[in-house]
Amino acid sequence: MAELDVQPKKKNPWWIWLIIAAVIIALILLVRGCDKAADGSENSRDSTETGDTTASITGAATLSDWDNVDFNASETSYDEVTDKSISVRGNANYAIYGLGENILFSVGDTSIQASAESQLKQISASLNKRFKGASLAVYGSTDSTGGAKMNKEIGESRANAVKHWLVENAGIAESTISVHSRGQSSPVASNATPEGRQMNRRVDIVARIQK
Structure with a gap:
């Protein structure tokens, strides 16, 4: 009977998985940061457009x-x-x-x-x-x-x-x-x-x- 040459599967080093996980986390944080920046820009524009004008200074003089x-x-x-x-x-x-x-x-x-x-x-x-x-x-x-x-x-x-x-x-x-x-x-x-x-x-x- 011919011998089967069975090689054990090579395991990927643990640090590769660590790098992949870090990259995924960084991408998630980047996307969330962009969303917050966009929201902040919208809120800033809204507060400028609808802000309270009582105060103060609405006359023609400076x-x-x-x-x-x-x-x-x-x-x-x-x-x-x-x-x-x-x-x-x-x-x-x-x-x-x-x-x-x-x-x-x-x-x-x-x-x-x-x-x-x-x-x-x-x-x-x-x-x-x-x-x-x-x-x-x-x-x-x-x-x-x-x-x-x-x-x-x-x-x-x-x-x-x-x-x-x-x-x-x-x-x-x-x-x-x-x-x-x-x-x-x-x-x-x-x-x-x-x-x-x-x-x-x-x-x-x-x-x-x-x-």
Whole structure:
């Protein structure tokens, strides 16, 4: 009987399998990384396209323009503004109409009270007469009671309420009005007294004078 020459099967070295497994894992991680990058790009584009525009700066004037407003400008007067609770200040670049928070809002509220409409009507009539089509900014300010973050939010909420009133009741284009919150950062009086704190709780409507 002829002898059968049977050779034992050669086994592949173990390290080859290790390399193959490493390559497969690397490919899986690469595919997942590409998918995440694509998702991140989509999310970034979506947030840019649908992001919140309240803030802030939606007027035609630039941010630097509104950073340079001199709130200590000299007092002035306009014939059409007769209500003594409205302060009017200005210079060659800006006109500033100011109203106390106690006139515009109930304590702790951010909705404009009905009794403030006569003052807002006078301001809007003056804006439409003297600064029609100009860039406007609404600034909300608070006293120092409470935290700085909370006061910043209150100032913005109240400035937004005045902006919406101007858009809905005065025929002023929303695209021309920007909203800013000064919070407690720029007091006009001492926060050590109730009278001073009341003076610091206010909203200013600023018109940029066109040249």
